Amino acid sequence: MRILICNDDGIYAPGISVLHKAVESLGERHVIAPDVERSAAGHAITLADPIKSMLVEKKGEFFGYGIGGTPADCIKLAVCAILRDTPPDLVLSGINLGSNTGISVIYSGTVSAATEGVVLGIPGIAFSLCTFKDPEWETAGRITREITEQIIAKPLPPGVLLNVNIPNLPYEKLKGIKVTRMGRSRFIEKFYKRLDPRGRTYYWLDGSLEVHDEGDDIDIHAVRDGYVSLTPIHFDLTAYDYLKTFKCMEKTF
Amino acid sequence: MRILICNDDGIYAPGISVLHKAVESLGERHVIAPDVERSAAGHAITLADPIKSMLVEKKGEFFGYGIGGTPADCIKLAVCAILRDTPPDLVLSGINLGSNTGISVIYSGTVSAATEGVVLGIPGIAFSLCTFKDPEWETAGRITREITEQIIAKPLPPGVLLNVNIPNLPYEKLKGIKVTRMGRSRFIEKFYKRLDPRGRTYYWLDGSLEVHDEGDDIDIHAVRDGYVSLTPIHFDLTAYDYLKTFKCMEKTF
Numbered sequence: 001m002r003i004l005i006c007n008d009d010g011i012y013a014p015g016i017s018v019l020h021k022a023v024e025s026l027g028e029r030h031v032i033a034p035d036v037e038r039s040a041a042g043h044a045i046t047l048a049d050p051i052k053s054m055l056v057e058k059k060g061e062f063f064g065y066g067i068g069g070t071p072a073d074c075i076k077l078a079v080c081a082i083l084r085d086t087p088p089d090l091v092l093s094g095i096n097l098g099s100n101t102g103i104s105v106i107y108s109g110t111v112s113a114a115t116e117g118v119v120l121g122i123p124g125i126a127f128s129l130c131t132f133k134d135p136e137w138e139t140a141g142r143i144t145r146e147i148t149e150q151i152i153a154k155p156l157p158p159g160v161l162l163n164v165n166i167p168n169l170p171y172e173k174l175k176g177i178k179v180t181r182m183g184r185s186r187f188i189e190k191f192y193k194r195l196d197p198r199g200r201t202y203y204w205l206d207g208s209l210e211v212h213d214e215g216d217d218i219d220i221h222a223v224r225d226g227y228v229s230l231t232p233i234h235f236d237l238t239a240y241d242y243l244k245t246f247k248c249m250e251k252t253f
Numbered sequence: 254m255r256i257l258i259c260n261d262d263g264i265y266a267p268g269i270s271v272l273h274k275a276v277e278s279l280g281e282r283h284v285i286a287p288d289v290e291r292s293a294a295g296h297a298i299t300l301a302d303p304i305k306s307m308l309v310e311k312k313g314e315f316f317g318y319g320i321g322g323t324p325a326d327c328i329k330l331a332v333c334a335i336l337r338d339t340p341p342d343l344v345l346s347g348i349n350l351g352s353n354t355g356i357s358v359i360y361s362g363t364v365s366a367a368t369e370g371v372v373l374g375i376p377g378i379a380f381s382l383c384t385f386k387d388p389e390w391e392t393a394g395r396i397t398r399e400i401t402e403q404i405i406a407k408p409l410p411p412g413v414l415l416n417v418n419i420p421n422l423p424y425e426k427l428k429g430i431k432v433t434r435m436g437r438s439r440f441i442e443k444f445y446k447r448l449d450p451r452g453r454t455y456y457w458l459d460g461s462l463e464v465h466d467e468g469d470d471i472d473i474h475a476v477r478d479g480y481v482s483l484t485p486i487h488f489d490l491t492a493y494d495y496l497k498t499f500k501c502m503e504k505t506f
Binding site for chain 1: 290292293294295296297298299300301303304305306307321323325326329330333334356358359360365368372400403407410412413415425427428429430431432434435437439442443444446447453454455456457458483484485486487488489490491492493495496498499500501502503504505506
């Protein structure tokens with residue numbers, strides 16, 4: 001079992017070290033992750049620029065490759081170049097500091113790394129710890145290992161990845177694990193407009209979360225209720241329910 | 254009717270001028286687009302950096318705002334700041350030089366601008382002209398106008414955007430308009446490994462398209478057959494067909 005490890009908080013973030021440690025002994029681990037934080041990178045890839053790669057050490061030992069690109073770049077580069085002769089069997093992404101639930105999923109670099117694995121035919125799991133402060137890394141590490149073991153034992157269906165959100169609680173306070181849907185909750189944006197010293201306009205984005213969903217089976221509510229949220233995610237964006245709606249626009253010239 | 258116009262090829266690209274011209278007289282046009290090319294930006298947004306904005310002229314007249322951010326940034330900034338008091342009724346993105354069919358859709362900044370409109374509750378349409386050379390802009394402009402007129406007359410359902418791919422043919426050679434599914438065809442990546450003058454490794458991404466799909470109702474095949482492809486797209490990434498598959502992983506502590 002060769003495990004490719006990535007994230008979007010960057011290779012120096014604590015969460016990726018927790019993930020790396022959590023899956024020790026489950027397989028051969030290869031860390032290939034952005035050299036700096038690339039949060040909210042979505043599914044961006046680098047087409048028109050070179051992508052730098054450097055060796056990164058942690059605690060005096062080789063830890064992995066720091067890549068001057070997005071999470072999706074890292075996975076492509078790992079599978080198609082760095083690990084080309086020994087392709088990974090599993091992509092693990094995270095552990096992200098902050099949840100990836102609701103509409104945030106479409107902006108998430110953490111999820112995007114796992115998605116890219118699945119695009120390339122390799123099962124992927126994205127892990128996020130739902131907090132920005134006082135992270136319960138021990139809980140996150142234990143859940144990450146348990147879920148990874150289960151997926152190794154019973155592989156994911158092709159074309160589907162798992163988006164895992166972990167409540168920031170001591171392990172013994174978790175209520176359980178729940179399969180959920182991606183919700184519609186999202187950040188309501190606010191921009192602060194400023195002028196630079198030369199009088200030119202710039203903006204800072206800020207926002208606050210607005211909860212739009214009802215139902216225990218929604219990712220954000222499962223986490224709020226103390227459950228680890230597991231959402232199966234795919235990347236066929238066709239709105240199948242609406243194919244018929246648009247049939248009236250069809251014509252032949 | 255206030256129309257917000259964006260793209261991912263950048264505000265100076267010819268396609269956005271064609272779009273701008275094509276929808277003249279359909280409403281009040283506001284161009285808010287990246288200041289440089291941001292192709293393959295996916296649904297990236299800028300969280301940790303300021304976003305610059307400048308006024309851009311074309312042919313000696315004010316054309317729009319050039320934004321130092323991604324396509325999704327532009328739409329957020331437009332709706333939540335620049336046009337906050339007079340929000341747009343429709344987001345049009347493109348006209349992209351190059352197709353956005355198959356798996357490419359998930360990397361597409363063109364599609365992402367329209368998606369962001371829909372996230373914010375504003376109908377969105379993404380337009381792409383399927384070529385990288387000798388673009389038939391006249392065809393693209395006419396189709397863009399026709400489809401925009403239809404959507405103004407019969408609005409899109411909430412939560413759904415339209416991804417339009419236009420074959421690069423003279424208008425009279427088009428076969429028609431077809432409603433399609435997003436295919437699975439994708440670029441097979443190849444990385445070229447090089448060393449910089451200081452001996453450090455970097456890579457260039459290249460790739461060639463591999464067609465994976467069968468069926469006339471697939472986006473890429475509709476375009477190949479001379480049809481304008483209309484794909485309804487949504488952003489609920491839940492793999493509903495697999496919710497039951499993962500039920501066995503549920504537990505209560």
